[in-house]
Amino acid sequence: xxxxxxxxxxxxxLRDACAEDIRQAYFEAAxxxxxxxxxxxxxxxFFLGIQEAYEVxxxxxxxxxxxxxxxxxxxxxxxxxQRVLFSRQSLIHLAEPQLIYVLMEFSHPANIPAPLAxxxxxxxxxxxxxxxxxxxxxxxxxxxxxxMRKMKPQDIFSVVAFSDRAEEIIPAGHSTExxxxxxxxxxxxxxxxxEIFSGLEMAYNEIIRNVYHAQVxxxxxxxxxxxxxxxxxxILLAHRASEQGVGISGLGIGSEWNxxxxxxxxxxxxGSSMYVSRPQDIQKTLLEKFTRLxxxxxxxxxxxxxIPEGIELHYAFRLQPEAGVLSFESPMMLxxxxxxxxxxxxxxxxxxPHPVQQKTVTLLDGKISxxxxxxxxxxxxxxxxxxxPIADEAxxxxxxxxxxxxxLRLKLYRLxxxxxxxxxxxxxxxxxxxxxxxxxxxLSQGERDLARTxxxxxxxxxxxxxxxQQGRKEIKYGTRALLTSGRSTEEP
Amino acid sequence: xxxxxxxxxxxxxxxxxxSECGAQLIDMTIATHRINTSETRQEAQRDSSRIQPPPPAHxxxxxxxxxxxxxxxxxxxxxxxxxxxxxxxxxxIVPDVDLSPLNAYANGVSRLHAVLKFxxxxxVIMDLDSSNGTYLNGxxxxxxxxxxxxxxxxxxxxxxxxxxxxx
Numbered sequence: 001x002x003x004x005x006x007x008x009x010x011x012x013x014l015r016d017a018c019a020e021d022i023r024q025a026y027f028e029a030a031x032x033x034x035x036x037x038x039x040x041x042x043x044x045x046f047f048l049g050i051q052e053a054y055e056v057x058x059x060x061x062x063x064x065x066x067x068x069x070x071x072x073x074x075x076x077x078x079x080x081x082q083r084v085l086f087s088r089q090s091l092i093h094l095a096e097p098q099l100i101y102v103l104m105e106f107s108h109p110a111n112i113p114a115p116l117a118x119x120x121x122x123x124x125x126x127x128x129x130x131x132x133x134x135x136x137x138x139x140x141x142x143x144x145x146x147x148m149r150k151m152k153p154q155d156i157f158s159v160v161a162f163s164d165r166a167e168e169i170i171p172a173g174h175s176t177e178x179x180x181x182x183x184x185x186x187x188x189x190x191x192x193x194x195e196i197f198s199g200l201e202m203a204y205n206e207i208i209r210n211v212y213h214a215q216v217x218x219x220x221x222x223x224x225x226x227x228x229x230x231x232x233x234x235i236l237l238a239h240r241a242s243e244q245g246v247g248i249s250g251l252g253i254g255s256e257w258n259x260x261x262x263x264x265x266x267x268x269x270x271g272s273s274m275y276v277s278r279p280q281d282i283q284k285t286l287l288e289k290f291t292r293l294x295x296x297x298x299x300x301x302x303x304x305x306x307i308p309e310g311i312e313l314h315y316a317f318r319l320q321p322e323a324g325v326l327s328f329e330s331p332m333m334l335x336x337x338x339x340x341x342x343x344x345x346x347x348x349x350x351x352x353p354h355p356v357q358q359k360t361v362t363l364l365d366g367k368i369s370x371x372x373x374x375x376x377x378x379x380x381x382x383x384x385x386x387x388x389p390i391a392d393e394a395x396x397x398x399x400x401x402x403x404x405x406x407x408l409r410l411k412l413y414r415l416x417x418x419x420x421x422x423x424x425x426x427x428x429x430x431x432x433x434x435x436x437x438x439x440x441x442x443l444s445q446g447e448r449d450l451a452r453t454x455x456x457x458x459x460x461x462x463x464x465x466x467x468x469q470q471g472r473k474e475i476k477y478g479t480r481a482l483l484t485s486g487r488s489t490e491e492p
Numbered sequence: 493x494x495x496x497x498x499x500x501x502x503x504x505x506x507x508x509x510x511s512e513c514g515a516q517l518i519d520m521t522i523a524t525h526r527i528n529t530s531e532t533r534q535e536a537q538r539d540s541s542r543i544q545p546p547p548p549a550h551x552x553x554x555x556x557x558x559x560x561x562x563x564x565x566x567x568x569x570x571x572x573x574x575x576x577x578x579x580x581x582x583x584x585i586v587p588d589v590d591l592s593p594l595n596a597y598a599n600g601v602s603r604l605h606a607v608l609k610f611x612x613x614x615x616v617i618m619d620l621d622s623s624n625g626t627y628l629n630g631x632x633x634x635x636x637x638x639x640x641x642x643x644x645x646x647x648x649x650x651x652x653x654x655x656x657x658x659x
């Protein structure tokens with residue numbers, strides 16, 4: 001806590017906070033930094049600061065006087081560069097539904113100096129069921145140790161292992177006794193089944209003890225198996241985590257885990273889901289994820305919104321920095337904004353016929369909230385309204401090349417999604433037809449290996465009336481990876 | 493409502509790609525014409541007596557394949573990408589332009605041999621790593637590399653000769 005903080009930012013409050021907000025924030029902070037409990041140096045001073053802040057802010061007279069000494073609040077919209085592209089300039093009055101695509105981009109403004117690497121509050125949740133035995137477990141252990149060594153002094157790290165039950169391997173704290181902690185990871189022995197909820201719940205409890213804004217709070221779950229019966233409990237927990245500003249990402253190893261579940265877990269917290277088929281790739285994937293977490297400019301970007309009647313948000317997808325499906329309901333957790341790449345979200349809206357006298361259509365009305373990783377002061381939500389004029393005649397404009405390019409890549413992923421839905425519905429011929437089309441597109445883009453996998457899978461579906469565990473993941477995460485990799489540098 | 497020219501699937505107005513087959517549904521014509529120097533250079537090298545001056549390759553321009561051996565002319569329309577190849581029994585992929593009736597197998601045409609693409613206002617060909625290769629005016633093309641083509645160019649898919657006619 002090197003920066004000189006005003007009382008509001010000490011308590012994590014906006015300037016117009018009401019008395020009850022102030023009281024709540026004070027109790028929360030006092031509980032966390034009480035000298036009886038705190039461990040790290042500087043916490044006691046922080047606690048005294050909180051006391052002073054509360055004394056002033058809880059007294060209306062003192063508060064008014066104190067407010068007059070403060071410099072004006074930074075407007076929130078300069079903290080974020082926003083760009084919105086529509087697939088067409090205007091809608092048309094039609095007697096049938098129509099589509100419009102919106103590409104939203106949020107990035108770290110160039111005129112704001114890049115913040116230092118944010119503090120991390122990270123928990124690794126390791127599957128230690130019997131199936132992890134062997135190379136998988138060895139690589140996971142080695143990677144966990146590697147990540148632990150990369151921790152900065154102010155970072156908080158914890159490790160939870162789970163099989164039928166959860167075990168706290170490294171309790172949340174600063175990495176002090178590295179040797180001892182490494183030994184504890186080494187001693188981890190795989191045994192038992194896979195009950196993700198027990199592991200996730202313990203991880204949540206570890207991380208929540210140190211949750212604070214102005215740092216990256218994240219749980220990374222590694223699993224190679226399928227959890228039975230506790231998926232819903234996990235999702236509920238993920239929603240709770242997300243409310244507290246904690247993201248959850250999942251890494252699935254091999255072919256047996258439940259990809260839909262891990263995707264859901266990620267999409268309701270703004271995290272990402274990743275897939276590795278071979279143990280050799282675990283390390284690279286995890287370290288990349290770790291690096292991305294450490295380059296966050298803003299954490300947990302959140303879009304709260306309302307969709308007016310006559311409009312349907314049909315699809316929402318994050319293209320960048322990590323490709324993934326988003327929840328179609330408010331609040332939509334968009335994940336972090338990293339320094340290297342903007343956050344890009346593509347939405348598809350279905351617009352039902354509107355009365356002819358109407359001149360404009362609101363597609364979405366909401367606000368974006370971000371929490372900066374180097375700023376204790378919370379930022380005011382930034383309003384977002386997507387409005388299009390509605391005309392009698394079709395406009396002849398060409399959609400922006402960026403939207404067309406994004407959709408070109410996304411269509412491959414969506415063909416795959418469609419095939420999955422069709423298999424679930426028992427429409428095997430259609431599914432295999434869609435996979436063939438996907439393969440053709442992949443081939444024409446030079447993705448021969450993936451195309452071959454897709455064709456084999458189409459055959460598998462014809463014969464076995466279902467996807468193979470491995471094939472469905474290869475295809476899903478393969479087409480998803482095309483969204484972020486190999487970005488073509490075509491001229492406009 | 494839009495009807496996909498490729499698969500006749502009905503799409504809502506405003507769609508950009510067909511959700512059924514992935515074909516592009518909009519015309520990406522760009523008003524300005526970009527001058528490409530490599531095109532000009534190629535032009536200079538080409539035997540000029542062979543063919544009439546080629547018009548710029550616009551998206552709306554129609555492209556036809558002149559099957560030199562059989563004299564048959566195959567017009568291509570309504571898409572921005574055409575895969576060339578042959579269909580085979582028990583083979584799921586069918587190319588956009590199926591050359592099987594032209595003795596493609598005997599001529600060494602792969603099932604997915606090459607693809608013709610409109611990129612902005614140009615037309616390019618890309619070999620799809622075919623067994624017997626794609627040749628443009630006699631020189632073999634590397635696989636998966638876009639190469640600019642122009643009116644009158646002769647393409648060999650294996651031994652099958654096709655002349656491009658761009659109107």
